[in-house]
Amino acid sequence: MKNLWQKLVDKYGYPKVFITILLIILLIIAIIQKQSVYGLLKDSLVRIGMNSVLVLAMVPSIVSGTGLNFALSIGIICGLIAGCITIEMNIVGLKGFLTAVLISIPLSVMAGYLYSILLNKVKGDEMTVGTYMGFSVVSLMCIGWLLLPFRNPEMVWAIGGRGLRTTITLANKYDKVLDRLITLPNVDLPIGTFLFFAVCCFFIWLFLRSKTGIAMMAAGSNPRFAQASGINVDKYRTIGTILSMVLGGIGILVYAQSYGFFQLYTGPLMMPFAAISAILIGGATARKASISNVIAGVILFQSLLTISLPVINRMMPEGNLSEVVRIIVSNGVILYALTRVGGNE
Amino acid sequence: MGENKNTYIIELREIEKEYYGNKVLKGVSLAVKPGEIHALVGENGAGKSTLMNIIFGMPVIFSTGGFTGEILFEGRPVEIKSPKDAMELGIGMVHQEFMLLPGFTITENIKLNREILKDNVASRIFGPKLKTLDVAAMRKDAKKALNELGMNVDEWLPVAGLPVGYMQFVEIAREIDKKNVKLLIFDEPTAVLAESEAEKLLDAMKMLAAKGIGILFITHRLNEVLAVADNITVLRDGEKVGSMRKEEASVEKMAQMMVGRKIERVEKSKGRVEKSSEVILSIRNLYVDMPGEEVKGVNLDVYKGEILGIGGLAGQGKIGIANGIMGLYRAKGEVYKNGKKIELNNPRKAMENGLAFVSEDRRGVNLMLDESIELNIAIGAMQVKGMFLKPLLGLNWIKLLDERKVRENALKYIKELDIRCTGPTQKTRQLSGGNQQKVCIAKALVLEPDILFVSEPTRGIDIGAKKLVLDLLVKLNVEKGMTIVMTSSELGELRSICDRIAIVYDGKIEGILSPQDSDTDFGLMMAGEYKSHSKEEAL
Known part of the structure; x- marks a missing residue:
């Protein structure tokens, strides 16, 4: 027994094993509480699809050596701006979603490039700097959302007519365009979103196996090694940061189409943390990450959140304990990962 | 070696030390008399630093399993378990890399942790922890120590801006200011000094020796050895390969002993193409x-x-x-x-x-x-x-x-x-x-x-x-x-x-x-x- 435990921990790491056990316990309680397990699993799948691309955005940044992208909110903001632009232009449906993705890319590239200049000057402290950079940009954009010259009455405040609302509904725009892209009879699952996520994963997987991707991996794995192998470390860190921001922008659009709303202002503030927790639970570290970490992580983390909410609320109806559990788990796993940044030497 | 053993300040007998099964000292013995400058020469890795660490009771020695052999200080066997023990016995060490606080003045550095204190109102009421520094007395002591070394520098200057050579002297002044100092170890003190500064340092060493302090001088600058040392010990691969008096020594002799022949040229190329001149x-x-x-x-x-x-x-x-x-x-x-x-x-x-x-x-x-x-x-x-x-x-x-x-x-x-x-x-x-x-x-x-x-x-x-x-x-x-x-x-x-x-x-x-x-x-x-x-x- 002890042997098996040790083997599991060695192979999958503490976070993955613990979260899986917690998940199983929650599911058993859910069954005892006579909750609809089918409903819980379905909700989990929706949330998994919703968050998947945001979690994938962590991969390029970890692989290129800039660590977990705590400033992913910058990419998220780029995606939100692009989304608002398409609404302003009144492009709806799948076309609207894809237009938003296309518009977000140049914005994210620009933001990622500027941010990487900063990152290349603070080597070793990327994650601390990134956290505050993310916070600052979110705060700055709180002013931005008020000042940007959007006119569409569906987006701006009803009274006064200036400044974007905190929540913009996507009903009649591109609400669930990916989720419902492919529908099977009697099955209501976000198949389209999963497909989109799979395509993104495939491209990242391909990229990591290209000459550029491998150079980026070397730059992240051991910068001095990379330099001695003729690799321009700063260049590949820049590429990794840009890629992460682009995926962040696309990720929020995927998130929003499934969720049905854009959340502006402080909405993006804590979003990077959820993505970070997910990839860490999936077995990534601040130095090493793979597509399989993303998939495992987003499944475990999002099902945990989705299932714990009704189960714990039934157990203790007073207060919102499930929210507390979410915060403990997501911050706990980040803390755990950060203590292990130095590796196991 | 027929002299009375009591005349030595320190005597090391058959010191052996292993690091993880790798013998770095193989039965080294040496002895220093008061007023003697004893030079210890050898290549990198010959065991000089390990020997010094043993004498100074550095923690690295004990965390790796200690050593065997005997140390006699003024004729009595002693156990030096920590640098504090060494200092209490009267052993001082001048490090190769300066151990000075750059933002502190020369006086403060010399007197660090040995400050002269005086009473004030608060200390009389609340106890000795609140005594004030007697800056005037400290400066006087610092000045005295610096003068002994022939240094003309204001004792109230911060260490930060001083030339490298001066820092070395401040370090020495700190050691000689300790009242009971009997043995000073210099660990490659001239490595960072310019030639003129090195000369000054050597003069200072001679002067200290003349006052009856024993000096152990580690270096690989052989001409310095000849200039100041009374006795010379050569280490190679953890072994004492030679010891001589100054009169018997020459640069060639020391150089030869230091290098020795370690590996025979076994793999001499067979049938190798004659080396081109291109x-x-x-x-x-x-x-x-x-x-x-x-x-x-x-x-x-x-x-x-x-x-x-x-x-x-x-x-x-x-x-x-x-x-x-x-x-x-x-x-x-x-x-x-x-x-x-x-x-x-x-x-x-x-x-x-x-x-x-x-x-x-x-x-x-x-x-x-x-x-x-x-x-x-x-x-x-x-x-x-x-x-x-x-x-x-x-x-x-x-x-x-x-x-x-x-x-x-x-x-x-x-x-x-x-x-x-x-x-x-x-x-x-x-x-x-x-x-x-x-x-x-x-x-x-x-x-x-x-x-x-x-x-x-x-x-x-x-x-x-x-x-x-x-x-x-x-x-x-x-x-x-x-x-x-x-x-x-x-x-x-x-x-x-x-x-x-x-x-x-x-x-x-x-x-x-x-x-x-x-x-x-x-x-x-x-x-x-x-x-x-x-x-x-x-x-």
Whole structure:
């Protein structure tokens, strides 16, 4: 027994094993509480699809050596701006979603490039700097959302007519365009979103196996090694940061189409943390990450959140304990990962 | 040794010390009398520092299992378990790297933790912890100590802006200000000093000795030894190979004892192509800004098909040469390969020009410890030469990793270099030092270099593996005609496989020797005395 435990921990790491056990316990309680397990699993799948691309955005940044992208909110903001632009232009449906993705890319590239200049000057402290950079940009954009010259009455405040609302509904725009892209009879699952996520994963997987991707991996794995192998470390860190921001922008659009709303202002503030927790639970570290970490992580983390909410609320109806559990788990796993940044030497 | 033992301040008897099964001191004995300057000379790694650490009770000694042997202080056996014990006995140490607080004044540094205190109102009520510093008295003491050393510097100045030489004196002043000091240990005190400052320091040492303080002086500057020491002990490989009085000593004699002959030249090339006189690489006026291994104007020619050794003591700059040429540290000067100038400060250009480098920092620079053997071997050639790539679906602008070729290549080198591993996908972190080194060499060989730079190829690997690595270098040289430039701290190793050996001293080439040249010449060159010495002889 002890042997098996040790083997599991060695192979999958503490976070993955613990979260899986917690998940199983929650599911058993859910069954005892006579909750609809089918409903819980379905909700989990929706949330998994919703968050998947945001979690994938962590991969390029970890692989290129800039660590977990705590400033992913910058990419998220780029995606939100692009989304608002398409609404302003009144492009709806799948076309609207894809237009938003296309518009977000140049914005994210620009933001990622500027941010990487900063990152290349603070080597070793990327994650601390990134956290505050993310916070600052979110705060700055709180002013931005008020000042940007959007006119569409569906987006701006009803009274006064200036400044974007905190929540913009996507009903009649591109609400669930990916989720419902492919529908099977009697099955209501976000198949389209999963497909989109799979395509993104495939491209990242391909990229990591290209000459550029491998150079980026070397730059992240051991910068001095990379330099001695003729690799321009700063260049590949820049590429990794840009890629992460682009995926962040696309990720929020995927998130929003499934969720049905854009959340502006402080909405993006804590979003990077959820993505970070997910990839860490999936077995990534601040130095090493793979597509399989993303998939495992987003499944475990999002099902945990989705299932714990009704189960714990039934157990203790007073207060919102499930929210507390979410915060403990997501911050706990980040803390755990950060203590292990130095590796196991 | 017929004298009364009580006349010695310190006497070491049969000191032995092991680090992880590796004997670094093999029964060393020495004794210092009051007023005597006793010099301890030896190469890097001869055991000098370990011996000093034992006398000073440094924690590193006890955390690695202690030592055997006996220490007598003023005739009584003592146990020195910590630097505090040593200080209480009256042993002072002047460190090679200054142990001073830069923001504090000279007085504060000298009196640190031994401040003179005086009562005030608060301390009378609340106890002695609240006593004030008696700055005037402290300054007086500091001034006195500085005067004793012949120093004319204001004692209230902060240490931060002082010239290096002054800092050394402040450090000494701190030691002599301790009232009971009977033995002072100087650990390469002149290493960072200019010549005039060094002279002043030597004068100060003589003066201290004249006051009856015993001095143990560690150095590898042999002329300084002759200038001040009364007795000299030479260490080599943890053994005391000689001790002599000043009158019997000469620079040559010490140099020869220091170097000795360690490895016989066993692998002398058989059927090797006669070395050509064609210069493949010429280095002109190379300066490299590598901390601790600065290169200050090296001129060197490398002949095609030779194994050129670069030797010298640590910190003299031998390591910096290869690092500078390969672009890993900022360099200036000119490097020509086959008459064509190579761009410096650009590792990629160096590799494209047929140079490859196995760095001295195996785990830090040479390997990605968390990646597989096969990827480690392939990555340099992939990035620089575009090897191991295949187009995606016939599209030439997207190049993907060709796993099959990477695997084949790794298997080839694993077999050829006999890398002991579980397979090409094993992480390099899990390999032993010797096998890691082979992976590094394989990585360099994939680039098919004309010139291979190897730095400290045998550092930190066990004796059996050492021989394998050296044999491999010879094999590459003989069979593939590869020109090899090998940098090593181990002279014996250089002499066993190199055709010529350049000795670096103070950032410059002191001279080039053949491996068959005498120990004396090697010793003199390493100590930077060769030129001045041969001049004297010519006169």
